[in-house]
Amino acid sequence: xxxxxxxxxxxxxxxxxxxxxxxxxxxxxxxxxxxxxxxxxxxxxxxxxxxxxxxxxxxxxxxxxxxxxxxxxxxxxxxxxxxxxxxxxxxxxxxxxxxxxxxxxxxxxxxxxxxxxxxxxxxxxxxxxxxxxxxxxxxxxxxxxxxxxxxxxxxxxxxxxxxxxxxxxxxxxxxxxxxxxxxxxxxxxxxxxxxxxxxxxxxxxxxxxxxxxxxxxxxxxxxxxxxxxxxxxxxxxxxxxxxxxxxxxxxxxxxxxxxxxxxxxxxxxxxxxxxxxxxxxxxxxxxxxxxxxxxxxxxxxxxxxxxxxxxxxxxxxxxxxxxxxxxxxxxxxxxxxxxxxxxxxxxxxxxxxxxxxxxxxxxxxxxxxxxxxxxxxxxxxxxxxxxxxxxxxxxxxxxxx
Amino acid sequence: xxxxxxxxxxxxxxxxxxxxxxxxxxxxxxxxxxxxxxxxxxxxxxx
Numbered sequence: 001x002x003x004x005x006x007x008x009x010x011x012x013x014x015x016x017x018x019x020x021x022x023x024x025x026x027x028x029x030x031x032x033x034x035x036x037x038x039x040x041x042x043x044x045x046x047x048x049x050x051x052x053x054x055x056x057x058x059x060x061x062x063x064x065x066x067x068x069x070x071x072x073x074x075x076x077x078x079x080x081x082x083x084x085x086x087x088x089x090x091x092x093x094x095x096x097x098x099x100x101x102x103x104x105x106x107x108x109x110x111x112x113x114x115x116x117x118x119x120x121x122x123x124x125x126x127x128x129x130x131x132x133x134x135x136x137x138x139x140x141x142x143x144x145x146x147x148x149x150x151x152x153x154x155x156x157x158x159x160x161x162x163x164x165x166x167x168x169x170x171x172x173x174x175x176x177x178x179x180x181x182x183x184x185x186x187x188x189x190x191x192x193x194x195x196x197x198x199x200x201x202x203x204x205x206x207x208x209x210x211x212x213x214x215x216x217x218x219x220x221x222x223x224x225x226x227x228x229x230x231x232x233x234x235x236x237x238x239x240x241x242x243x244x245x246x247x248x249x250x251x252x253x254x255x256x257x258x259x260x261x262x263x264x265x266x267x268x269x270x271x272x273x274x275x276x277x278x279x280x281x282x283x284x285x286x287x288x289x290x291x292x293x294x295x296x297x298x299x300x301x302x303x304x305x306x307x308x309x310x311x312x313x314x315x316x317x318x319x320x321x322x323x324x325x326x327x328x329x330x331x332x333x334x335x336x337x338x339x340x341x342x343x344x345x346x347x348x349x350x351x352x353x354x355x356x357x358x359x360x361x362x363x364x365x366x367x368x369x370x371x372x373x374x375x376x377x378x379x380x381x382x383x384x385x386x387x388x389x390x391x392x393x394x395x396x397x398x399x400x401x
Numbered sequence: 402x403x404x405x406x407x408x409x410x411x412x413x414x415x416x417x418x419x420x421x422x423x424x425x426x427x428x429x430x431x432x433x434x435x436x437x438x439x440x441x442x443x444x445x446x447x448x
Binding site for chain 2: 267270271274275278281282285286287288317320321322
């Protein structure tokens with residue numbers, strides 16, 4: 001065996017070895033350890049003291065940043081899974097080949113940790129299965145969200161398992177799952193269409209509590225369309241981060257095709273964002289909400305629409321036209337921030353907008369700490385998976401599917 | 402824009418009219434935007 005093959009073989013057959021001496025070998029590892037310790041402390045506090053001990057939630061704000069960030073942002077930013085798999089498997093855009101596994105991996109981790117984080121809000125984890133198997137509330141939008149997320153996490157787990165089985169060398173079960181790829185992709189798109197929009201539909205129940213600029217009967221459409229460009233932007237954004245932190249784990253194919261993925265998704269995100277801008281405009285016109293634009297809330301709304309939708313849309317367009325991948329990556333970063341801003345606006349800023357400032361919600365430090373803990377867990381899990389499994393590289397024993 | 406509407410019919414006529422005009426402009430705008438976006442792409446037509 002040549003030296004080159006030997007190295008390749010080692011990369012694809014790494015065994016899990018925990019070396020305690022290296023756990024605190026870098027500042028990044030130490031920071032991760034501190035955040036994980038803080039998360040464990042908050043976990044103990046949450047499940048011994050209840051919501052009142054670790055959050056600033058009250059009757060006016062039963063949902064805080066654990067819903068706004070961990071759930072709403074978590075779900076929308078994990079939309080890269082269905083965006084990429086549908087582009088590659090259903091629309092036949094073969095240049096996205098190298099983006100599929102990283103996107104599916106991050107989507108799977110994103111959804112899995114949405115469910116994980118939901119335990120902190122809901123409490124009593126052993127009852128999480130009740131709405132699905134014991135007492136389904138089939139007339140509730142929240143039930144539909146729960147059912148879709150439950151099914152979609154399962155679909156993503158199966159889609160992602162191909163990489164795990166390649167790493168484990170379980171060829172026969174991998175072959176079975178590869179044959180299920182198209183049905184799983186179709187199911188993933190259907191489930192995503194349903195629950196991405198239903199998360200917006202949850203807010204249709206509170207027209208009197210939400211600011212008119214953010215409340216609209218079209219809010220499910222806004223949520224779904226924004227999930228499309230959020231997913232594509234997240235794939236570009238994650239790709240840029242992976243090139244910084246996980247460059248050594250990438251093979252030639254991934255490094256060579258990275259710019260094709262960026263240009264392709266940049267162009268798609270640009271046109272979708274322009275469409276989103278127009279339907280937001282139609283929402284304003286249908287409800288005759290123009291008068292609210294001349295207020296503080298109106299100014300913030302305009303910042304969201306012009307600064308975080310129209311501006312990155314133009315940046316994407318210019319980047320795709322001129323083949324400037326750096327500009328597209330910057331636009332992706334702004335878009336990801338913009339989607340987070342939008343979900344916070346809908347669920348917190350515009351919610352209870354008529355309450356006096358003293359009664360407004362601001363998260364407890366432990367709420368923020370838990371969100372940081374969850375993000376750290378996702379990043380750590382992603383790094384571990386990419387280190388061991390063929391996510392950012394192809395396994396030489398298997399053909400791309 | 403802050404008109405007084407005396408009936409739901411008035412409101413719907415005003416808002417829907419404006420929305421339909423914006424939709425027309427939106428379709429034309431998106432078409433122009435698509436032409437701008439793909440203006441420098443290679444021509445891949447084989448016919």
